[in-house]
Amino acid sequence: MTKQSTEGPTLVWPKKYNEIPKAVFEMEELWPKELETIFYGEEWHPIVHRAEIPNPGDYKAAELGEMPIFAVHGEDGEIRVFQNTCTHRGTSLITESSGNKKELECPYHRWLFNLQGDLVGCPNSRDYAPGFDRKNFGLAKLRLEEFCGLFFVTMSDKTPPLKEYLGESFYEPLSRILGGDGRLKLIGYQKVMYDCNWKAYCDNDGYHAPLLHKAFALLNWQGGKGFQKVTENGHLSFESELKIPDDITALEDGSILDFKGTETSTGSIVQMQFPVTVYSKHMDMLNIRYAFPKGPKGLEVHYAYFSHEDDDEEMLAHRIRQSSNLLGPCGLISMEDASVFSRIDIGNKTPGNAIFQKGVEDEHKLSFTVKQNDESGNLPRWEHYRKRMGFERSES
Amino acid sequence: MAASNITLELKSEVEDLLNAYAQCIDDDKLENWPDFFTDSCLYRIIPRENHEVGLPTAVMWCDSRGMLEDRVTALRHANVYQVQWYRHLLSNPVITSEDGNTFNVQSNYAVFKTCNDGESTVYNVGRYVDVIVRDNGVLKFKERSAIFDTHKITTLMVIPI
Ligand code: FES
Numbered sequence: 213m214t215k216q217s218t219e220g221p222t223l224v225w226p227k228k229y230n231e232i233p234k235a236v237f238e239m240e241e242l243w244p245k246e247l248e249t250i251f252y253g254e255e256w257h258p259i260v261h262r263a264e265i266p267n268p269g270d271y272k273a274a275e276l277g278e279m280p281i282f283a284v285h286g287e288d289g290e291i292r293v294f295q296n297t298c299t300h301r302g303t304s305l306i307t308e309s310s311g312n313k314k315e316l317e318c319p320y321h322r323w324l325f326n327l328q329g330d331l332v333g334c335p336n337s338r339d340y341a342p343g344f345d346r347k348n349f350g351l352a353k354l355r356l357e358e359f360c361g362l363f364f365v366t367m368s369d370k371t372p373p374l375k376e377y378l379g380e381s382f383y384e385p386l387s388r389i390l391g392g393d394g395r396l397k398l399i400g401y402q403k404v405m406y407d408c409n410w411k412a413y414c415d416n417d418g419y420h421a422p423l424l425h426k427a428f429a430l431l432n433w434q435g436g437k438g439f440q441k442v443t444e445n446g447h448l449s450f451e452s453e454l455k456i457p458d459d460i461t462a463l464e465d466g467s468i469l470d471f472k473g474t475e476t477s478t479g480s481i482v483q484m485q486f487p488v489t490v491y492s493k494h495m496d497m498l499n500i501r502y503a504f505p506k507g508p509k510g511l512e513v514h515y516a517y518f519s520h521e522d523d524d525e526e527m528l529a530h531r532i533r534q535s536s537n538l539l540g541p542c543g544l545i546s547m548e549d550a551s552v553f554s555r556i557d558i559g560n561k562t563p564g565n566a567i568f569q570k571g572v573e574d575e576h577k578l579s580f581t582v583k584q585n586d587e588s589g590n591l592p593r594w595e596h597y598r599k600r601m602g603f604e605r606s607e608s
Numbered sequence: 609m610a611a612s613n614i615t616l617e618l619k620s621e622v623e624d625l626l627n628a629y630a631q632c633i634d635d636d637k638l639e640n641w642p643d644f645f646t647d648s649c650l651y652r653i654i655p656r657e658n659h660e661v662g663l664p665t666a667v668m669w670c671d672s673r674g675m676l677e678d679r680v681t682a683l684r685h686a687n688v689y690q691v692q693w694y695r696h697l698l699s700n701p702v703i704t705s706e707d708g709n710t711f712n713v714q715s716n717y718a719v720f721k722t723c724n725d726g727e728s729t730v731y732n733v734g735r736y737v738d739v740i741v742r743d744n745g746v747l748k749f750k751e752r753s754a755i756f757d758t759h760k761i762t763t764l765m766v767i768p769i
């Protein structure tokens with residue numbers, strides 16, 4: 213069950229479930245504990261989709277917490293994730309964000325690993341320490357599970373199996389973001405650096421969307437029906453109907469908002485997986501947002517966009533065009549989130565609590581019933597975080 | 609290559625276009641920005657990381673004059689962002705080929721950004737790859753791609769490059 217840490221910095225947590233101490237975004241000393249109990253703890257973290265490394269030898273670098281890792285597509289067709297370190301004296305093996313290699317050679321003393329991670333060559337090994345056995349020096353592999361072509365890692369043996377961890381309310385919509393069957397093709401990345409604490413990024417909610425994002429109003433784009441589903445371990449899924457008006461007067465060229473909708477979706481799915489990954493499908497954009505906290509301050513987010521293997525040329529062009537305009541750091545309908553991340557980071561340097569209101573029916577207990585435009589869907593995640601970090605709730 | 613057709617006059621005409629474009633953005637006269645393009649056009653800002661491996665996704669992609677205008681409308685009326693100013697520095701313009709009325713041009717750029725805290729940062733660095741045509745006697749961009757090296761964008765990008 214939830215691992216509780218008893219050592220390290222503490223923070224007295226407010227009694228009311230809808231109050232979050234602003235200090236939680238600002239106390240730098242929380243970071244080592246977050247690494248230990250969350251990033252290196254009993255959570256699954258998505259690293260790569262098969263579509264990003266479709267051929268043998270393809271690799272992609274990533275980070276888990278502060279640990280450099282990489283995923284590589286083996287000769288045998290299998291995808292593995294390794295720590296990015298030579299088993300001799302630690303030199304990092306992968307230096308590019310992605311690419312293709314036939315084998316993995318460490319430049320320092322030329323140890324050579326195959327794509328499956330086995331050590332296959334090490335010069336002058338006759339003179340090595342007596343106990344040396346090549347078989348014991350394969351690359352360090354991470355525990356891995358796959359869902360619809362997406363590969364997740366965890367540092368703990370105790371993390372429950374992936375589907376159990378995500379829960380059906382989360383993995384079912386996720387499968388639709390991943391094209392239904394995971395047969396995706398990568399169409400590109402957008403990378404951005406936010407200057408906030410990673411938890412401010414995750415705290416985005418269902419309340420702000422029609423209010424912050426004025427483009428929604430400008431487009432007379434009223435949210436249709438929708439709902440949120442939230443799990444006890446902090447995963448949150450939003451689903452809503454997109455009703456694009458037939459006649460978009462605010463835009464000179466409204467074709468960018470066409471919803472050709474081949475997948476089963478009413479238009480919009482956004483999912484937040486604890487601790488820090490967002491997945492979304494708005495109109496025809498299939499998007500995974502891999503997120504990498506850079507310590508207590510700063511979060512790097514890599515938006516990866518996909519098409520489906522069955523797309524015809526027109527659909528592919530449409531997806532590329534939408535993905536290149538609507539979301540991400542220049543997203544016509546979304547860049548305001550980035551502005552808020554910066555501003556919340558400034559505002560959180562003041563004392564007191566951030567108090568959630570919309571959708572909170574009882575301040576003294578946690579609710580898992582969340583309506584489309586509520587912000588209370590974030591509270592189960594905060595509760596999960598509080599427990600992971602071992603912070604006591606105050607009595608009064 | 610028909611290098612002989614690339615006259616000094618043409619060179620300076622092309623450079624005038626590149627300079628005027630940058631000046632228009634830096635002076636915040638964005639309402640005039642779409643006029644630098646032909647009616648059917650393609651304007652993209654794309655990370656070099658994507659471009660080099662053939663991944664087509666850009667961060668901005670306007671393939672009609674309407675889309676250029678919509679970017680300006682959104683920036684003026686919908687998007688929320690910190691007050692900021694750009695300063696483009698341009699260098700190394702090269703006309704790589706021409707065939708009478710179409711000119712392929714490459715140049716380098718660096719955009720400095722200053723926000724109201726008074727700090728200037730190197731915000732985005734890259735190269736323009738342009739297809740320039742003569743449209744009723746005036747040089748315009750038929751295609752303009754800003755292929756940027758600074759592939760990790762700081763916070764957001766709202767003003768075109
Ligand atoms: S550190 Fe890699 S071969 Fe020595």
Ligand SMILES: [Fe+2]
Nearest residue numbers: 416421546549
């Ligand atoms: Fe948002």
